Amino acid sequence: MSPRRLVVAAAIVDDLHTPTTLLAARRTAPPALAGRWEFPGGKVEPDEDPVDALHRELREELDVAVELGAEIPAPDGGAWPITDRHDMRLWLARITRGTPVTLDAHDAVRWLPVGRWFDVPWLDADVPIVEALTAHLSTAHLSVPSPARRTPRSQP
Numbered sequence: 700m701s702p703r704r705l706v707v708a709a710a711i712v713d714d715l716h717t718p719t720t721l722l723a724a725r726r727t728a729p730p731a732l733a734g735r736w737e738f739p740g741g742k743v744e745p746d747e748d749p750v751d752a753l754h755r756e757l758r759e760e761l762d763v764a765v766e767l768g769a770e771i772p773a774p775d776g777g778a779w780p781i782t783d784r785h786d787m788r789l790w791l792a793r794i795t796r797g798t799p800v801t802l803d804a805h806d807a808v809r810w811l812p813v814g815r816w817f818d819v820p821w822l823d824a825d826v827p828i829v830e831a832l833t834a835h836l837s838t839a840h841l842s843v844p845s846p847a848r849r850t851p852r853s854q855p
């Protein structure tokens with residue numbers, strides 16, 4: 700049996716802490732997956748560092764450079780099992796150079812506003828990941844201290 704292959708991908712958002720949009724990309728291949736939407740990324744090459752692989756894939760697929768934020772782990776704390784042969788690690792990312800273009804891997808990209816992240820037909824394996832991302836971001840958002848919520852200092 701061949702070993703499982705690691706895929707790395709990015710949930711590209713406009714802001715790593717309080718995102719208002721998420722980038723989805725529509726696959727061109729293989730035929731069984733074409734037309735479905737995914738997180739841009741791809742397979743890690745043998746001996747390649749996963750984070751280096753992600754930067755390489757985003758350069759190759761979208762011609763962008765990014766800054767990475769938090770990793771979104773699977774419920775068991777590890778990678779997401781996306782197919783019978785692949786596991787995927789996913790990071791939040793923010794574009795630091797370029798505007799996403801469609802090259803070979805995708806024929807469309809779409810910025811989805813918060814609340815409309817399920818407007819596109821994601822790959823089946825990505826549906827629970829988008830749900831986890833929604834939960835992660837609402838928690839992260841709530842945990843950002845707002846001035847109004849800070850405990851007032853006790854008066855001398």
Ligand SMILES: Nc1nc2c([nH]c(=O)n2[C@H]2C[C@H](O)[C@@H](COP(=O)(O)OP(=O)(O)OP(=O)(O)O)O2)c(=O)[nH]1
Nearest residue numbers: 706708737738739740741742781782785822824825
């Ligand atoms: N990139 C990516 N792949 C995903 C996602 N969800 C999901 O099930 N997959 C699957 C589709 C593929 O079977 C596999 C990744 O393959 P890929 O075709 O993106 O990898 P790659 O860019 O390195 O392509 P290649 O050089 O092998 O042709 O993972 C996702 O959100 N992003």
